[in-house]
Amino acid sequence: MEHLSLDVLSRLVDEPPTVAERGHLDRCARCASELEALEHQTAALSALPDVRPVRGDWEALEARLIAQGLVQAAEVRPITSGGASGRWSRMRWLRHAASVALFATGATVGAAAARSGLGAQGDVSATVPSVAQLAATTDPGEALALVQEAERAYIGALVHYRQLVGARGGDEVAGDPAVRYAALEQLVQAGQAAVSRAPADPFLNGLLASALAEQQAVYRRMSGAAAQDGWF
Amino acid sequence: MSEADLIRRACEGDGPAIRALYERYAPRVYAVVRRIAGDDELARDYAQEAWIRAVRALPTFRGESRFSTWLHRIAVNAALQAARKAESRQRHERISVEEVPVAPAHGDALLQQRLEGALDRLPEGMRQVLILHDVEGYTHDEIGEVLGVTAGTSKSQLFKARAKIRALLRSLADHPRSAGETGARAWSI
Numbered sequence: 408m409e410h411l412s413l414d415v416l417s418r419l420v421d422e423p424p425t426v427a428e429r430g431h432l433d434r435c436a437r438c439a440s441e442l443e444a445l446e447h448q449t450a451a452l453s454a455l456p457d458v459r460p461v462r463g464d465w466e467a468l469e470a471r472l473i474a475q476g477l478v479q480a481a482e483v484r485p486i487t488s489g490g491a492s493g494r495w496s497r498m499r500w501l502r503h504a505a506s507v508a509l510f511a512t513g514a515t516v517g518a519a520a521a522r523s524g525l526g527a528q529g530d531v532s533a534t535v536p537s538v539a540q541l542a543a544t545t546d547p548g549e550a551l552a553l554v555q556e557a558e559r560a561y562i563g564a565l566v567h568y569r570q571l572v573g574a575r576g577g578d579e580v581a582g583d584p585a586v587r588y589a590a591l592e593q594l595v596q597a598g599q600a601a602v603s604r605a606p607a608d609p610f611l612n613g614l615l616a617s618a619l620a621e622q623q624a625v626y627r628r629m630s631g632a633a634a635q636d637g638w639f
Numbered sequence: 640m641s642e643a644d645l646i647r648r649a650c651e652g653d654g655p656a657i658r659a660l661y662e663r664y665a666p667r668v669y670a671v672v673r674r675i676a677g678d679d680e681l682a683r684d685y686a687q688e689a690w691i692r693a694v695r696a697l698p699t700f701r702g703e704s705r706f707s708t709w710l711h712r713i714a715v716n717a718a719l720q721a722a723r724k725a726e727s728r729q730r731h732e733r734i735s736v737e738e739v740p741v742a743p744a745h746g747d748a749l750l751q752q753r754l755e756g757a758l759d760r761l762p763e764g765m766r767q768v769l770i771l772h773d774v775e776g777y778t779h780d781e782i783g784e785v786l787g788v789t790a791g792t793s794k795s796q797l798f799k800a801r802a803k804i805r806a807l808l809r810s811l812a813d814h815p816r817s818a819g820e821t822g823a824r825a826w827s828i
Contacts, residue, residue, distance in 0.1 A: 413802030418794075420801065445805055451750055452773040457666035458673055460686060465661060468687050472657065477694045479652040 411438045413445075420445050470599070588625045595619055642706060650697045657694060664710055671711065672718040674770045677759045681725070689717035715775070719767065719785060757807045765800035772797050 411419075411431060419442055424432060432439050472478040598619075640659070648656035668689055673682035693713045700709055758766055767786060771777040772793070779790035779797075786793070 413805055414798045417798035417801035417805070441805075444809075445801060448754075448805055448808070449773050449801065451754055452769070453776065455670070455674075455751055455754060455774055458670040459666045460669040461679075461683065464665070464669075464683060464686065465658065467683075468661070468690050469654070469658070471687060471691060472654075472694060475691065475695075477652060477691070478654045478657060 408435065410435060411441075413441070416442045416445055420449050466599075591621055591625060643702075646697065646700060646706060649694065650700075660706075661690065664707060667707065667711065668714045671714055671770070671775060674755075674758055674774060675715070675718040675722060675767060677761075677763070677766060681721075685718040685721045686714070688721055689714040692717050711775075715771070715785060722763065722767075753808060754804070757804045760807060761800055761803060765796050765803065768793050768796040769800035769804070773801070 408431075411428060415428070416438065419428065419432075432442065469478065640656075642660075642663075645656045645659050649660055665686075669682065669686050672685040672689055673679070676682040676685050693710055696713065700706065758770065761769065764786075768782055771782045771785070772779070777785075779793040782788070782793040783790045788796075
């Protein structure tokens with residue numbers, strides 16, 4: 408006895424069988440069972456659940472919506488009511504916090520990268536203001552000073568790093584590139600967080616772009632080294 | 640806040656309103672684009688593209704259909720268009736049916752995992768038709784419209800896709816990987 412093909416049985420999930428097909432199904436337990444399985448399969452497909460996107464998807468989407476002008480800037484709300492800090496808006500605080508977080512991370516990364524490749528260096532991060540310090544102040548002038556201090560530490564760390572690289576003879580940096588890549592990843596994440604909170608800030612955008620470019624350069628060097636080692 | 644209010648505010652670029660709509664519908668959008676993409680990495684790109692298109696098109700939403708239906712159609716179109724544009728599919732973490740983790744307790748969860756894995760293994764054309772018809776409930780005429788094929792081609796691809804999925808799942812039934820899996824309901828379909 409010739410059985411019905413899977414393609415034919417798949418059709419019979421939606422369409423009535425011909426007389427010949429009906430007759431075969433009545434006599435053949437195997438084909439009847441296959442048809443039943445296909446019907447179960449189709450029902451199961453129609454009941455597949457929704458899938459929650461991975462964490463961080465909204466943040467990435469929000470950044471793109473803002474970049475394309477599809478979302479207005481965050482509304483301005485005072486974080487304290489009345490008093491001398493009435494003009495100290497939430498938006499401005501977020502921008503300052505984002506800046507401090509980025510600079511603090513950047514300074515730490517600069518120091519870590521220099522240490523990993525070029526020998527010991529002082530702990531720059533210890534001198535960098537933190538977001539916690541910023542949160543403790545409600546005075547705009549004091550907050551601005553903290554941001555500027557963090558910025559100086561960040562730039563100082565990068566300058567020091569570059570000087571050390573130059574002393575070692577160009578772009579080739581000793582040490583573990585994976586460590587540098589991981590450190591730069593922290594900087595990129597801090598930069599992305601900063602830019603998502605202050606998307607119109609050209610300085611933060613520039614720093615993020617620089618961090619991404621540096622990270623990609625490290626990745627290319629790692630890939631090249633891996634290829635030479637016969638990893639791929 | 641009602642959905643109509645959220646949509647009206649989202650039209651004006653209100654971030655919290657857009658996020659509220661995203662929170663409500665992201666799983667639905669992600670599910671369909673993930674299945675069309677057949678790949679997690681691509682799915683994230685497709686989902687973002689779908690949402691950007693939807694937010695941009697919000698002022699054209701007239702309420703003639705349900706918002707979820709309107710959004711779903713945008714997501715499907717965005718994913719299909721992106722899939723067509725892709726020169727070659729990048730499968731970064733392709734999960735084969737054999738490698739799908741076994742859910743310890745619930746038969747339906749295991750079946751769903753195996754179906755999702757099997758979907759990823761279908762050729763692209765078959766997968767798109769099967770997803771649109773059997774998962775999303777499109778008619779063959781609607782599939783023909785969005786894929787640019789005839790309804791007959793859609794039917795033909797659907798029957799082949801069902802048969803292929805059935806064969807993939809049956810091969811697992813013939814070669815269970817552990818004794819604990821043999822009793823699972825997934826094998827019986």
